[in-house]
Structure formats: C-alpha cells, structure tokens
Amino acid sequence: MSDASPQLLDISSDDPEALLDCYAARGWGDGLPMVAPTAERVDAMLAGCDGDEVVAVLPPRSGVATVRIIAVNAVLAGCRPEHLSVLVAAVRALARPEVNLRGVNATTHPVAPLLVVHGEAARTGGYNSGLGAFGPGNLANAATGRALRLVLLHVAGAVPGSGDASTQGGPAKYAYCVAENLDESPWGGYAASAGVDGPSAVTVHCGEAPHNVHDMESSHPEPILDKVASTMTTLGSNNAPVSSGEFFVMLCPEHAAACAAAGWTRGHVASYLYERARMRAGDLRDAFALRAWAPWQEAIGDDAGMAITEHPENIKVVVVGGPGKHSCVIPSWGMTRSVTVPVEPQRPSGSTAAPQGRRGAPSEAVARAARERSERERE
Amino acid sequence: MKIYAPDGAVGPTPAGLAPAAGVLAGKRIGVLDNSKPNAGLLLGRMADRLAARTGATVSVVERKNGALPAPDDALARLADAEVVLTGSAD
Numbered sequence: 496m497s498d499a500s501p502q503l504l505d506i507s508s509d510d511p512e513a514l515l516d517c518y519a520a521r522g523w524g525d526g527l528p529m530v531a532p533t534a535e536r537v538d539a540m541l542a543g544c545d546g547d548e549v550v551a552v553l554p555p556r557s558g559v560a561t562v563r564i565i566a567v568n569a570v571l572a573g574c575r576p577e578h579l580s581v582l583v584a585a586v587r588a589l590a591r592p593e594v595n596l597r598g599v600n601a602t603t604h605p606v607a608p609l610l611v612v613h614g615e616a617a618r619t620g621g622y623n624s625g626l627g628a629f630g631p632g633n634l635a636n637a638a639t640g641r642a643l644r645l646v647l648l649h650v651a652g653a654v655p656g657s658g659d660a661s662t663q664g665g666p667a668k669y670a671y672c673v674a675e676n677l678d679e680s681p682w683g684g685y686a687a688s689a690g691v692d693g694p695s696a697v698t699v700h701c702g703e704a705p706h707n708v709h710d711m712e713s714s715h716p717e718p719i720l721d722k723v724a725s726t727m728t729t730l731g732s733n734n735a736p737v738s739s740g741e742f743f744v745m746l747c748p749e750h751a752a753a754c755a756a757a758g759w760t761r762g763h764v765a766s767y768l769y770e771r772a773r774m775r776a777g778d779l780r781d782a783f784a785l786r787a788w789a790p791w792q793e794a795i796g797d798d799a800g801m802a803i804t805e806h807p808e809n810i811k812v813v814v815v816g817g818p819g820k821h822s823c824v825i826p827s828w829g830m831t832r833s834v835t836v837p838v839e840p841q842r843p844s845g846s847t848a849a850p851q852g853r854r855g856a857p858s859e860a861v862a863r864a865a866r867e868r869s870e871r872e873r874e
Numbered sequence: 875m876k877i878y879a880p881d882g883a884v885g886p887t888p889a890g891l892a893p894a895a896g897v898l899a900g901k902r903i904g905v906l907d908n909s910k911p912n913a914g915l916l917l918g919r920m921a922d923r924l925a926a927r928t929g930a931t932v933s934v935v936e937r938k939n940g941a942l943p944a945p946d947d948a949l950a951r952l953a954d955a956e957v958v959l960t961g962s963a964d
Contacts (some may be wrong), residue, residue: 500883501878501879501880502879503876503877503878503879503880504876504877504878504879505875505876506876506877508875509875514877518880521879523879523880523881530877531877532877532878532880533875533877533878534876534877534878537878551887552885555885556881556884557885557888558882558883558884558885559883559884559885560882561882563882564880564881564882567878567880567882569877571880582895595941595942597943602941603963604963612938614937615960631894638943645880649880649881650880650881650882660963672935676921766894783961785909785911785940787939828941829941830890830939830942850936867930
C-alpha cells in the first residue's frame with residue numbers, strides 16, 4: 496500500500512472559484528461549491544483523533560479511506576466535527592462485503608447509499624428526523640450525505656463515466672442522509688431490531704430515491720399498508736427480478752401510530768407487507784427473462800401471487816418524518832444488503848488501543864437477546 | 875494557500891490483467907457469461923469464431939450473476955483455459 500497521507504496542492508486564493516477550478520481540472524468535486532480543505536480545517540475536523548487509521552479500502556479504485564481523507568471530504572462538504580464519527584461509521588458499513596459496493600458503484604442503476612442515523616448521534620449531531628427529514632434545509636443531513644458521496648467519488652472512484660456507469664444518475668447521488676425519528680417510533684429504535692444495541696448507530700441501504708406513499712384517510716393499518724404494498728410492487732424496480740432485494744419502508748409517525756394503535760409490531764407490519772406486496776408470477780416471468788429468484792419461487796404457478804421479496808425480513812420498517820400522512824418506500828438496487836453498525840468514538844491520535852466505549856459488532860447471542868427484548872417491549 | 879487532495883492513496887488491487895496470450899493455436903478458450911442481455915450469445919459466437927480461425931478450442935463456458943463476482947468454483951473451472959472472454963454490459 497502506498498503512502499496514505501493526502502497530497503497538498505497550491506491554489507491561488509480562498510475563493511470558492513479557485514477551489515472549484517483546481518478540483519475540476521483533476522476530475523474532483525460534485526459540481527457544487529465546496530469548503531477549502533486546508534490543514535487547519537482538516538485538523539479541526541479530526542479534533543485530535545487518529546487520522547491515520549484505515550477505515551476501509553473502497554472499490555473500484557481501491558482507495559484507502561483513512562480517517563484523515565474522510566475528514567478532508569467532510570470539510571469539503573461542509574460538515575462539522577461532530578458529524579465525522581457518523582461519516583466514518585457509514586464508510587465502515589459500506590465496506591462490508593454484503594453491501595457489494597463494487598456493484599453499487601459500477602451499475603447502470605441510479606442506486607445511492609441511503610445513510611440513516613440512529614440514536615444519540617442523531618441528537619448531538621443535529622440531524623433532522625422530523626418534518627422534511629429527507630431535505631432540504633438541515634446542515635447535518637445535507638453535509639453528511641454529501642460527504643459520503645464525495646468519499647465515493649474521490650476515494651472509491653465512483654466517477655460518472657468511469658467508476659459509475661449509472662445511465663441517468665440521480666438526485667440521491669448528491670446527498671442521501673436522514674435520521675430515524677426515535678421519539679415518535681412506537682416500536683423503539685430500528686438499530687436494536689437489526690441487532691445493534693447501543694446509543695448510536697448508522698444504517699446504509701443502497702437503494703433508489705424515495706417512492707411516495709400517500710394516505711390521508713385511513714386510521715387502520717390495512718389500507719395504509721396496502722398502499723405501501725402497491726408502491727413496492729412495480730415492474731420497474733430491480734427488486735422485481737431480484738428476490739433477495741430489500742425494501743426500506745419509511746413510515747411517517749402518523750402512519751406508524753395507526754399501525755401501533757391496532758397492536759401491530761414492526762414485525763407484523765413487515766409480515767403483512769410480505770403477504771400483500773405480490774404480483775402475478777406469470778406477469779413477472781413475462782417481464783423478466785433474466786431472474787434472480789430463490790429456487791422455490793420458480794416452482795410457483797403463473798397465476799399465483801408472487802411475493803415481491805423472498806422473505807419478510809427483507810422488509811425494513813423505520814419511522815421518519817413529521818406531521819402529515821406521507822410515508823415512502825425505498826427499494827434496493829437488488830444485489831446488496833443493508834448494514835447497521837454502531838457509531839464509535841474516534842481513536843485518539845497516538846493511541847493504538849481502542850478507546851473506552853468502543854465496541855465491535857455484537858455477538859449473535861447479544862443481537863438475538865436485543866431482538867427478543869425489543870419484541871417483548873412492543874408486544 | 876495549500877489544500878488537501880481529496881482522493882488519498884490507492885491500496886492493493888485485488889487482481890490484475892493477465893498478459894496477452896499471443897498465438898492462440900492449440901490454446902483453450904473459456905467463456906464467462908455475465909448474464910447481461912445477449913452476453914452469452916455474443917461471447918459464445920466470438921469464442922467459436924476465434925477457435926475456428928486460430929485452431930484454438932472452446933473448453934469451458936460458465937455463467938455468473940451480472941451484479942456479483944464470479945463464484946470460486948466457476949473461476950476454478952475457468953482456470954483450465956488460457957484465454958477467457960467475458961465482460962459485456964447492458
């Protein structure tokens with residue numbers, strides 16, 4: 496591996512235009528103005544933590560994502576130091592093999608990693624989980640989402656035309672970050688349901704931009720979730736021919752409250768959607784000669800309803816948003832799995848040991864206990 | 875003023891391109907169909923025509939998912955070939 500220290504470049508002034516010109520000449524940037532990543536700003540972003548720690552090596556460029564180079568991109572995007580640990584956790588999550596980041600970056604699909612911030616980090620970082628959570632208007636959501644994209648552009652090499660073959664691109668590729676509305680979730684936090692039991696976590700889900708679900712008139716789960724199921728069942732989604740694909744169902748607090756008032760848990764919502772989000776198997780076969788279905792699905796007759804995903808656990812339910820009755824569905828790219836990891840304090844500079852409170856992935860037993868406890872609390 | 879470059883270092887690449895095979899006469903040609911539309915047809919015909927023109931033989935044809943790396947067992951079978959044709963996009 497070559498020297499991981501970032502290169503220093505000369506620019507004529509602190510004007511945004513000088514930075515844009517310098518970067519554009521090298522194929523860097525997302526097209527928007529950026530904050531100049533001077534040594535002083537990057538040091539302030541690092542706030543004394545170990546910048547040399549290698550978080551991940553990101554494909555297709557095989558770029559080495561040290562904490563320092565992540566901090567450089569955080570400065571460029573306008574992040575504050577309190578956002579760095581969230582961003583580092585997101586990069587760590589994206590590097591997990593089940594995400595299939597090489598495919599995510601290289602595909603012709605408009606996929607972008609959605610970053611969901613859970614728990615204490617969302618509160619202390621000022622992330623918006625309420626009204627207008629997907630944007631615009633909140634610095635933490637906008638800057639952290641943008642910084643993650645800049646890491647993918649610069650470090651991973653997901654540059655349109657070379658490392659990113661997306662046919663049309665997509666607005667979610669600029670910034671795609673939201674916080675979970677834990678205060679108004681009737682089922683506790685999503686991260687605990689995913690087996691990460693700690694004060695703060697992030698989830699990355701590589702999917703499409705949000706698909707709206709509008710229900711103004713219903714106060715019971717069934718009609719609301721039937722509209723969610725309708726939104727999930729579209730022939731235009733990669734999840735139609737890829738049965739292992741996940742859906743993130745981002746329920747607004749009012750829709751979630753209607754489900755909870757009827758005694759439905761997060762798991763009940765997923766099970767109902769699994770039963771209701773179906774399409775005629777023959778129509779799916781007619782639409783897709785190339786299918787990545789589970790073997791048992793090929794045995795389903797043409798006139799039977801085929802579940803749009805092969806298992807209810809592929810339907811993830813998170814509470815996001817403020818007052819109103821709009822939820823959304825975020826289908827995945829297909830050949831990717833979401834990942835939830837804890838947000839950990841950054842290792843102090845000069846330290847080789849993990850800082851106090853730093854935790855690895857929970858054991859399966861711990862994860863199972865957390866899920867069972869979470870289920871008991873909801874019942 | 876000085877600013878940092880945003881890209882950082884490049885780590886070790888997981889694989890590199892093999893050197894060109896040179897003369898194909900007597901060589902074994904493999905096909906790795908990545909399941910993209912018509913990839914199998916295109917790559918298969920290319921392999922057949924190359925074999926007919928050069929005296930090579932088509933020894934192995936494998937198929938993989940278009941979005942995932944080729945599985946190890948498919949790569950092991952392809953290792954028998956000196957030349958592998960693959961890589962067709964949408």
